[in-house]
Amino acid sequence: MYLAQQKQLEERLRSALRNLYHIDVESVVLEQPPDLAFGECATPLAFELARKLRKAPRKIAEEIVAALGTVPGFAAFEVAGAGYINARLDRAALVQSYAIDLAPASESRSGQLLHALVEHTSINPNKAAHVGHLRNAILGDTFVRLLRAAGHKVDVQNYIDNTGVQVADVVVGLTHLEDLSLAGVEEVISELADSGERIDFYCWDLYARVSQWYTADPAQAEARKKIRLDTLHAIEAGGNESAHIAELVSTAILRRHLETMLRLDIEYDLLPRESEILHLHFWDLAFAQLKAKGVLYFETEGKNKGCWVMKRAGSTRTGDALRDPDENGDAADGPDEDAKVIVRSNGTVTYVGKDIAYHLWKFGLLGRDFAYRRFFRYDDRECWISAEAGEPNHPHFGGAQAIYNVIDSRQSDPQANVIEALRGLGYTEQASRYTHFSYEMVALTPRCALELGYDVLEEDRARPYIEVSGRKGFGVKADDLIDKLIAATRAEVDSRHPELSEAERDATARAIAVGALRYFMLRYTRNSVIAFDFKDALSFEGETGPYLQYAVVRTRSIFRKAGTTPEEALTALEGVDVAPYLSGEGTEGIWEVWLRAAKTTLLLDQCIQTAEPAYLAKHAFQLAQDFSNFYRLHHILSEENPARKKLLLAAAAVTQRELIRSLAWLGISAPEVM
RNA sequence: GGGCGAGUAGCUCAAUCGGAUAGAGCACCGGCCUUCUAAGCCGGGGGUUGUGGGUUCGAUUCCCGCCUCGCCCA
Numbered sequence: 001m002y003l004a005q006q007k008q009l010e011e012r013l014r015s016a017l018r019n020l021y022h023i024d025v026e027s028v029v030l031e032q033p034p035d036l037a038f039g040e041c042a043t044p045l046a047f048e049l050a051r052k053l054r055k056a057p058r059k060i061a062e063e064i065v066a067a068l069g070t071v072p073g074f075a076a077f078e079v080a081g082a083g084y085i086n087a088r089l090d091r092a093a094l095v096q097s098y099a100i101d102l103a104p105a106s107e108s109r110s111g112q113l114l115h116a117l118v119e120h121t122s123i124n125p126n127k128a129a130h131v132g133h134l135r136n137a138i139l140g141d142t143f144v145r146l147l148r149a150a151g152h153k154v155d156v157q158n159y160i161d162n163t164g165v166q167v168a169d170v171v172v173g174l175t176h177l178e179d180l181s182l183a184g185v186e187e188v189i190s191e192l193a194d195s196g197e198r199i200d201f202y203c204w205d206l207y208a209r210v211s212q213w214y215t216a217d218p219a220q221a222e223a224r225k226k227i228r229l230d231t232l233h234a235i236e237a238g239g240n241e242s243a244h245i246a247e248l249v250s251t252a253i254l255r256r257h258l259e260t261m262l263r264l265d266i267e268y269d270l271l272p273r274e275s276e277i278l279h280l281h282f283w284d285l286a287f288a289q290l291k292a293k294g295v296l297y298f299e300t301e302g303k304n305k306g307c308w309v310m311k312r313a314g315s316t317r318t319g320d321a322l323r324d325p326d327e328n329g330d331a332a333d334g335p336d337e338d339a340k341v342i343v344r345s346n347g348t349v350t351y352v353g354k355d356i357a358y359h360l361w362k363f364g365l366l367g368r369d370f371a372y373r374r375f376f377r378y379d380d381r382e383c384w385i386s387a388e389a390g391e392p393n394h395p396h397f398g399g400a401q402a403i404y405n406v407i408d409s410r411q412s413d414p415q416a417n418v419i420e421a422l423r424g425l426g427y428t429e430q431a432s433r434y435t436h437f438s439y440e441m442v443a444l445t446p447r448c449a450l451e452l453g454y455d456v457l458e459e460d461r462a463r464p465y466i467e468v469s470g471r472k473g474f475g476v477k478a479d480d481l482i483d484k485l486i487a488a489t490r491a492e493v494d495s496r497h498p499e500l501s502e503a504e505r506d507a508t509a510r511a512i513a514v515g516a517l518r519y520f521m522l523r524y525t526r527n528s529v530i531a532f533d534f535k536d537a538l539s540f541e542g543e544t545g546p547y548l549q550y551a552v553v554r555t556r557s558i559f560r561k562a563g564t565t566p567e568e569a570l571t572a573l574e575g576v577d578v579a580p581y582l583s584g585e586g587t588e589g590i591w592e593v594w595l596r597a598a599k600t601t602l603l604l605d606q607c608i609q610t611a612e613p614a615y616l617a618k619h620a621f622q623l624a625q626d627f628s629n630f631y632r633l634h635h636i637l638s639e640e641n642p643a644r645k646k647l648l649l650a651a652a653a654v655t656q657r658e659l660i661r662s663l664a665w666l667g668i669s670a671p672e673v674m
Numbered sequence: 675g676g677g678c679g680a681g682u683a684g685c686u687c688a689a690u691c692g693g694a695u696a697g698a699g700c701a702c703c704g705g706c707c708u709u710c711u712a713a714g715c716c717g718g719g720g721g722u723u724g725u726g727g728g729u730u731c732g733a734u735u736c737c738c739g740c741c742u743c744g745c746c747c748a
Contacts, residue, residue: 027691034694044693047731057731081694082731312747338676338748412678413746440679441745464686464743492713512713523699524687527679529744535700536686540713542699543687550713558710606690618688621698628715637710652710674713 002598003605005073005094006030009041009087016067017045021053039078039086040595046083057083091591092579098598099570099650101657113151114433117362117400118144121158121261121268122407124166125250127207127470128200129260129478131532132408132442138521138667139439140406141266142613145665150608155397159358160273160385162250166470168232170203171246173210176227185245189252198479200256203249208473236278247275258376258383260478264514265667268376268383270397276370276386277358283349285366286357295424296342302335306345310424312338313416340417352414356421363422363430364399372397402433404611409438409527437611439526443467444476445533452476465531476532485513488538489546497673508671515545515668522617522666543621545668548659551624552670555656558636558649566653573650581647589630593651596623597658604665613666620662627655 010028017023025045033042046061053060061079068077075090120140123133140156147154161167174180180188192199214224234242254271261267277283287308290296296308342353360366371390376383384394407415415436422431443465449456454474460466468475490509497505520537524530540546559565564572582591596619603619606612636652639645663670 029691029693031690031693038694042694044732047693050731084694340747408745409679410745416678438679443744467744489713496711496713528687529680531686533686539700542713544699544713546713547699550711554711554714556711561710610690614688615690618698625698631710632715635709673711 002094002595003602005089006041006602008073009071012068012071013043013045013064016064017049020063020067021049023049023052025049033084033086036592036595038080038084039076039088041087041089042080043085043087044083045085050083061085089595091582091594092577094598095578095582095594095647095650096573098594098654099573101570113153114401115153115155115399116147116402116404117155117157117398118147118404118406118437119157119159120144120406120437121257121266122160123257124161124164124470125253125257126166126170127204127253128198129257130442130468130470130475131478131481132468132475133257134264134478134481134517135439135442135521135530136406136408137261137266138264138518139437139526139613140404141261141264142518142522142665142667143404143406143437143607143611145667146604146607146613146616149665150604155400156267156269157397158268158271160250160254160271162246162254163232163235163274163278165228165232166207167246167250168228168235168242169210170207170249171235171242172228172231173203173206173213174245174249175231175242177206177210177213180245182241182244182248185248189248198256199249200253200260201477201479203253204470204473204477207470211471238275238279255376260482262378263479263482264518265669267378267381269381269395270372271375271383271385272358272370272397273386274354276388277354279388280368280370282357282361282366282368283354285368286353286360287343287349289360289425290342290356290421293425295421299335299339302337304335304337304339304341304345307341308343309336309339309341310417310421311336312340313413313420352417352421355414355418359403359418359422359434360425361398362400362403363427365425365427365430369398402435404435404437406437406439408441410441412436412438435611437526440529441467442530442532444474445531448476448533449474451534465529481537482513482517484534485517485538486510489513489516489540492540493674500673508674511669511671512540512546512549512674515549515663515670516540517545518667519545519548519617522613523621525614526612546674548620548624548663549668549670549674551627552656552659552663553672553674554631555627555652555659556670556672558652559656561637562649564649566656569646569649569653570657572646576643576646578643578647581644589626589633590647590651592626593623593630593655596626597654600658600662603662616662617666620659620666623655623659623662627652627659630655 010030013028014025017025025048028043028045030041030043033039046057046064049060050057058079061083064085065077065079073090073093074087076088078086080086118140121133121137123129144154144156174185189199192202214228215221231242234240235246237243258268287296290310296310299305299307299309340352341350343349357366361368370386371388372384372394373387373390374382375385384397405415419431419434422434445465446456446461446463449466456466486509489512490505493500493505493509493512497508500508516539517537521530523543555566559569581587599619603616607616630651634648636645636648639648660670
């Protein structure tokens with residue numbers, strides 16, 4: 001709702017500027033003043049114009065205000081300070097219109113609706129998911145929810161690198177360290193399943209062991225390196241024992257990853273796999289396009305001699321200019337040593353090359369498709385997996401208009417190269433709708449690492465954080481963290497609500513645990529490194545998920561005791577003169593709740609535009625805080641003035657509606673009691 | 675060596691295109707459970723925004739130099 005008022009005001013300001021000074025401004029800055037006493041909305045427009053118009057800002061502000069006249073939704077405009085233009089909303093009108101619910105999509109839509117493809121999680125299927133993967137999956141899943149809330153069609157993909165070196169390492173571990181054949185591996189998998197153990201946990205340790213084994217004995221290092229490489233090549237080629245073991249174990253681990261993520265209400269539509277990208281020869285088609293358009297060229301000299309290379313993203317050199325002396329005669333002469341190798345001189349394609357092919361598919365530009373099989377069943381839908389030969393009636397995947405790749409910031413270089421290749425192929429529209437949704441890693445605090453029993457080097461103990469490493473088996477496993485969170489919340493729920501049934505206590509504890517974890521991963525902006533510590537992650541007080549859930553629970557309690565529902569409370573507001581209770585003595589905190597609640601869709605838009613879910617997390621927290629303040633100042637159930645009581649009850653209702661909505665977008669549900 | 679990101683309260687983080695008195699949480703200190711749930715609320719102490727310059731009416735924000743840390747590339 002508030003978004004509509006802002007747009008209205010912006011339009012009127014623009015037209016006032018055109019009429020008064022015959023100027024068009026690029027953007028109109030609208031911000032909230034530091035204190036509501038100044039109004040709800042302000043613009044420093046007059047300051048910017050002062051120089052251009054050779055006039056005092058205050059004078060300009062006065063002229064603009066005079067020219068504005070009345071604007072629907074606003075009660076007054078005034079000039080403040082040296083030249084701020086402050087706007088006061090028509091509070092009663094906003095409250096009345098906001099009491100009527102609107103679907104967020106209908107008002108937040110600022111651009112066209114797109115078919116978007118979000119790829120996230122993408123864990124190598126060779127070990128258990130850890131906290132870093134949780135950040136990825138939670139960010140990605142939350143962004144999916146935001147896009148869907150705004151009305152976009154979204155496909156969720158989880159890319160599986162099942163033929164990479166990490167999987168090869170586990171296969172080496174199984175065949176050489178554990179000395180297992182294919183049948184032996186099948187047996188181990190079923191034994192683990194029978195005893196309730198997690199295959200991904202088993203491989204977590206095995207992976208760390210094999211990594212160590214490669215270099216443990218210098219005399220054997222060369223031979224073991226060869227085993228590793230041979231295994232990798234066998235897996236890539238397919239149709240042999242190593243490939244079968246890889247398929248078996250990576251698929252079992254993949255299922256575990258899906259189960260882990262499902263604990264956090266994270267689901268996928270499709271699992272495209274590296275093996276199909278290889279076996280269906282996606283690269284051949286991409287290679288032909290890249291050569292035809294001159295994006296790739298064959299290097300004939302220098303260190304990349306014999307390779308197919310492309311200009312690196314950000315490089316000023318262009319492919320064609322490389323061979324021709326520059327006009328000034330300096331530079332661009334000789335091979336571009338900085339060029340990115342796409343096909344090595346031995347004919348193998350690099351990871352970036354395969355990624356280009358895959359992204360052409362995502363945009364529907366490759367000219368070939370996967371086959372598909374059903375893989376994992378959710379309550380209300382199916383998750384499909386890529387295949388060489390699949391089922392006949394599958395949904396259509398790929399061919400998206402916009403893509404978002406949730407990948408940590410260490411991958412920004414290869415991501416930039418894929419975008420560069422798309423642009424080089426002439427797909428500029430697609431390149432501009434390709435978002436590397438990057439985020440910083442989750443690292444461990446030295447204290448946390450010591451707590452977990454890892455050796456921490458003396459020089460690392462003073463550092464703020466230490467990078468996790470799957471190869472070293474160093475990190476916090478996702479399921480372990482979720483288990484701990486549930487154990488902690490369950491104990492608390494048991495002591496607070498012994499009257500609830502076992503199932504209810506279970507569901508409540510789980511909701512709170514998920515809320516704590518998801519909020520923890522979302523409260524940090526993307527480019528901030530999270531230094532993980534159990535103390536912070538297991539906290540349920542202050543700026544945490546449970547704090548937000550608690551605010552909802554309080555509103556629920558109010559409606560239970562009032563014998564009404566939020567919907568009824570909002571409907572009952574119709575025709576009530578609420579203006580006397582929205583400003584002045586004794587009304588503190590009431591309007592703040594309405595204003596904050598009204599901004600939810602504004603935040604939805606902002607989060608999508610900036611690909612930053614943290615803003616919504618912060619907004620929801622602030623709404624809960626505003627409600628807590630309101631809750632303290634105004635006792636709703638004992639209110640004697642009927643009109644005022646209706647407004648207070650409606651304020652609780654609108655808080656509940658917007659908090660539940662915001663929490664749902666964050667993937668957090670609010671329990672009935674807690 | 676090149677590229678990207680970061681440096682804000684004791685700690686962990688915010689701060690919308692450059693805007694009004696730089697905000698939260700944690701920790702610490704002091705209060706509040708016999709009125710709608712204390713996973714809560716109120717109050718308090720805490721800041722030369724790494725550093726030196728520049729641009730501007732106005733800089734945590736933009737530009738340049740330097741220092742420190744992280745990541746990526748070669």
